Amino acid sequence: MGEIEACLIERQVRLTKDNIGNRKIFVLDTNVLIHNPQSMFSFLDNVVVIPIVVIEEIDNFKKGIDEKGRNARQVGRYLDKLRMMGSLKDGVHLENNGYIIVTVSNDVKNELSKVFFHNINDNLIIGTALLLKNQFPNTKVVLVSKDANVRIKADAIGLRAENYETETIVFEELFSGIIKVCISESLYTDFLEKKIIPIDQINQGTFVLYPNEFVKFYIDEKCEGEYTSGRYSYEKQGVCTLNNSKSNKEVFNIRARNEEQEFALDLLLDDDVKLVSIVGKAGTGKTLLAIAAGLHQVIEKERYSRLVVSRPISPLGKDIGFLPGSKADKFNPWMQPIYDNMEIILNIPNEKGNNPKKNFGKKKSRLQEYIDFGIIELEPLTYIRGRSLPNQYIIIDESQNLTPHEMKTIISRAGEGTKIVITGDPYQIDIPYLDSSSNGLAVFAERLKKEPLVGHITLEKGERSKLADLATKFF
Numbered sequence: 320m321g322e323i324e325a326c327l328i329e330r331q332v333r334l335t336k337d338n339i340g341n342r343k344i345f346v347l348d349t350n351v352l353i354h355n356p357q358s359m360f361s362f363l364d365n366v367v368v369i370p371i372v373v374i375e376e377i378d379n380f381k382k383g384i385d386e387k388g389r390n391a392r393q394v395g396r397y398l399d400k401l402r403m404m405g406s407l408k409d410g411v412h413l414e415n416n417g418y419i420i421v422t423v424s425n426d427v428k429n430e431l432s433k434v435f436f437h438n439i440n441d442n443l444i445i446g447t448a449l450l451l452k453n454q455f456p457n458t459k460v461v462l463v464s465k466d467a468n469v470r471i472k473a474d475a476i477g478l479r480a481e482n483y484e485t486e487t488i489v490f491e492e493l494f495s496g497i498i499k500v501c502i503s504e505s506l507y508t509d510f511l512e513k514k515i516i517p518i519d520q521i522n523q524g525t526f527v528l529y530p531n532e533f534v535k536f537y538i539d540e541k542c543e544g545e546y547t548s549g550r551y552s553y554e555k556q557g558v559c560t561l562n563n564s565k566s567n568k569e570v571f572n573i574r575a576r577n578e579e580q581e582f583a584l585d586l587l588l589d590d591d592v593k594l595v596s597i598v599g600k601a602g603t604g605k606t607l608l609a610i611a612a613g614l615h616q617v618i619e620k621e622r623y624s625r626l627v628v629s630r631p632i633s634p635l636g637k638d639i640g641f642l643p644g645s646k647a648d649k650f651n652p653w654m655q656p657i658y659d660n661m662e663i664i665l666n667i668p669n670e671k672g673n674n675p676k677k678n679f680g681k682k683k684s685r686l687q688e689y690i691d692f693g694i695i696e697l698e699p700l701t702y703i704r705g706r707s708l709p710n711q712y713i714i715i716d717e718s719q720n721l722t723p724h725e726m727k728t729i730i731s732r733a734g735e736g737t738k739i740v741i742t743g744d745p746y747q748i749d750i751p752y753l754d755s756s757s758n759g760l761a762v763f764a765e766r767l768k769k770e771p772l773v774g775h776i777t778l779e780k781g782e783r784s785k786l787a788d789l790a791t792k793f794f
Contacts, residue, residue, distance in 0.1 A: 339366065339455060339458055342364060342365045342366050342417070342418075342458070343362075343365040343366070343458065343459040343460070343461060344365065344366045344368055344451050344455065344458055344459070344460045344461070345362050345365055345366065345367050345368065345461050345463050346368045346369075346370065346444065346447055346448040346451065346460065346461070346462045346463065347359065347367060347368070347369055347373065347463050347464075348373065348441075348444055348462070348463060348464035348465065348466060348469055349373045349376040349377060349440075349444075350464060350465040350466055350751075350752050351463050351464060351465055351483045352369075352373065352377060352390070352394045353377070353380060353387055353390050353391060353394075354390070354465055354483065354722065354752060355390075355483070355724065356390050356393040356394045356397060357397075358483060359394075359397065359419055360413070360419075362417060363415055363417060364415050364416040364417045365417050365418075366410070366417065366418045366420065367417065367418065367419045367420070368420050368421075368422055368447065368448075368451065369398075369419070369420070369421045369422070370421075370422050370443065370444050370447040371421060371422060371423045372440050372443045372444060372447075373444065374398075374421065375440075376440060377391045377394050377395065378391075381395060385701075386722070386724075386725060398419075398421070401419055407419070407420060407421040408420070408421065408422075408423065422447055422451075424447070424450060441466070441468075441469050441472070442472070444462070444464075444469070445462065445469065445472055445473050445476070445478065448460055448461075448462040448473065448478050449476060449478060452478065459479070460478070460479065461479045461480070461481055462478055462479070462480040462481070463480075463481055463482075463483050464480060464482070464483075465482060465483055465752040466752070470482065484756075484757070493598070493745075493761055493764065493765055493777070494529070494764060494765050494768045494775055495775075495776075495777040496531075496532055496533055496582070496774070496775040496776040496777055497532070497533045497534075497535065497579075497582065497776070497777070498526060498528070498532060498533070498534055498535070499534075499535045499537060499542040499546075500521065500526070500534050500535065500536055500537070500542075501536075501537050501538070501539065501540050501542055502516070502521065502536050502537070502538070503538070504538050506520060506521075507536055507538050507547070510536060510547065510549065510558070510560075511547060514559060514560040515549075515555065515557045515558065515559045515560070516536075516549070516557055516558045517556060517557045518551070518556050518557050518558070519556075521558070528551045528558075529551070529768045529769055530551060530552075530553035530768075530769065530770065530771040530773070530774075531550060531551065531552075531553070531586065531592055531771070531773065531774035531775075532550070532551045532768075533548060533549070533550050533551075533582045533585075533776070534548065534549050534550070534551060534558050535547075535548050536548070536549065536558075547560075548560075548561060548578065548582075549561065550582075550585060553771040554591075554771065561581065561582075561585045562585070568584075570584060570588070570611050570612055570615045571611045571612075571614040571615040571618075571619065571664055572611070572664055572665070573607065573608065573611035573664060575608075576604070576782045577780050577782065579603075579776065579777075579778045579779060579780060580603075580604055580608060580778065580782070582776050583595075583597055583604075583605075583608050583776045583778065584608060584612060586774040586775075586776060587608060587609060587612035587613075587740060588612055588615070588616065589774070590616075590622060590738065591772075592738070592772065592773070592774040593733070593737070593738050593739065593772040593773070594730065594738075594739050594740075594741070594767065594770075594772060594773045594774070595609075595738070595739070595740045595741070595773075595774050595775070595776075596740075596741045596742075596760060596763060596764040596767075596773070596774075596775045596776075597609065597740065597741070597742045597743075597775075597776055597777075597778065598742075598743065598744070598745060598760065598761070598764060598775070598776075598777045598778070599742075599744060599777060599778030599779065600744050600746065600778075600779075600781065601744060601747065601781070601783070602781035602782060602783030602784070603778035603779070603780060603781055603782065603783075604778065604782050604783075605716075605742040605743070605744075605778060606656065606657070606660050606714075606716050606742055607660050607663065607664070609714045609716075609740045609742055610626075610628065610657070610660050610661060610664060610714060611664050612740075613626040613628070613712045613714055613740070614626060614661075614664065614695075616712050616738075617694060617695075617712055618689070618694060623710055623711055623712040623736070623737075623738065624710045624711060625693060625694060625695070625696055625711045625712070626694065626695045626696070626711070626712050626714070627696045627698055627708065627711050627712070627713045627714070628654075628657050628695070628696070628697050628698075628713075628714045628716065629697070629698045629699060629700050629703065629713070629714070629715055629716070630654070630656075630657070630700065630715065630716040630717045630718075631700055631717055631718070631720040631721055631725075631750075632699060632700070632701065654697050656716070657697060657716065658686075661686055661695075662686065665685060665686055700715070700721075700725075700729065703728070703729060703732055704728060706732050707732065707734050708732050708733060708734050708737055709734025709735050709736055709737055710734065710735065710736035710737060711734075711736075711737050711738075712737075712738050712740075713732075713733070713737060713738070713739045713740065714739075714740045714741075714742070715729060715739065715740070715741045715742070716742050716743070717742075717743050717747075718741040718742060718743040718758075718759060718760040719743035719744055719745045719747060719748050719753075719755075719758045719759075719760045719761070720743070720748060720749055720750050720753070720758070721758065721759035721760065722750075722753065722757075722758070722759055723757075723758075723759045723762045723763065724759075725759055726741070726759030726760070726762070726763050727759075730763075741760055741763070742760075743758075743760045745758055745760060745761050
């Protein structure tokens with residue numbers, strides 16, 4: 320949101336049963352404001368109520384240096400500006416004809432004592448919504464929370480409760496980056512000969528092609544049997560054959576093992592596609608392909624000055640606590656998956672069949688040399704805010720653990736000539752209040768699919784091992 324002053328009307332009207340009109344009342348939980356400070360302005364001409372206990376909880380976060388701390392401080396700034404325009408107790412009137420109110424009422428405990436213990440903050444927030452429902456019986460009162468348990472408790476006492484979903488997508492309908500199209504036999508033959516089909520020659524009555532979307536062309540009406548593949552070029556206004564990803568082409572010792580991986584490499588090696596998102600379950604080769612393509616573009620082709628690899632710091636299971644040493648020492652355990660992938664790439668036997676174990680020490684030092692000379696940089700996302708990164712190949716791994724706001728912060732670091740690759744599995748999320756539909760990876764893949772600078776591919780087939788593939792299928 321821009322300057323708050325532009326959204327306010329300098330007049331105070333205390334809400335009553337008579338003047339609330341057809342407005343709805345939305346009671347916000349703490350986690351909604353911490354997730355997105357601007358959420359308080361997202362309810363159009365309705366009434367937004369922030370219980371005083373929410374302000375107290377936000378106060379506990381404000382000293383943090385992480386995203387929660389920054390958002391907590393931003394909430395405070397917004398409310399302080401609103402306070403300058405009038406009394407938050409009576410309700411500050413916004414330009415969109417809505418209200419924002421901070422409630423303080425001793426009646427909450429009396430109302431809550433009938434159903435819940437009143438010394439728990441979540442219950443006090445629920446009690447505020449219950450009190451408002453009784454005060455305004457003809458008005459729709461909705462408790463908005465990203466905590467499923469809070470929504471369940473609210474529903475149990477007859478309150479309407481909803482998740483904050485302005486930034487969610489239906490994951491089952493997430494853009495896959497691949498579409499099947501049936502064409503005539505003559506057009507199929509022309510494509511094989513001319514390597515391009517103009518978009519106006521394809522019947523798009525039942526589908527829409529997005530920039531950099533992969534197309535499987537079939538002659539059979541059921542889209543079965545023989546097919547050939549291409550990628551839609553927005554610049555050429557046609558579907559073109561793939562240039563960068565044939566299965567017999569080696570990219571820094573790595574070859575694609577299936578067609579989906581060929582599609583991924585075609586995006587990763589195309590310098591005109593500035594943002595690539597790769598979604599896939601564990602073992603589909605997301606990170607390995609991204610790193611191999613990055614090393615190829617930086618070291619062999621010298622198209623970028625540096626390969627930057629980063630990932631969110633979020634543990635699986637209980638955190639081991641404080642780690643001693645320098646920044647590199649602290650960060651190394653989190654980056655071990657990246658080291659593993661790089662060593663796989665650098666230690667693969669050459670064409671003469673050399674055993675990588677015999678050269679293991681040499682290859683490991685080669686990786687360290689790349690890091691020492693600044694060709695490869697492993698950087699925690701914690702320190703990326705404020706940086707400007709021109710002419711670099713950036714890989715953000717495990718990006719399903721990022722919020723849409725954090726993803727925006729990272730992508731906005733890109734300078735001239737930079738390419739960003741974001742990878743992740745939306746089913747492996749370790750951050751509270753994020754899910755497969757609201758994480759930054761899924762949201763950005765869906766929302767940016769119409770942009771010519773952006774490409775997306777979903778990998779389905781596991782290639783790590785039969786055991787790994789078995790685990791992802793049945794658990």
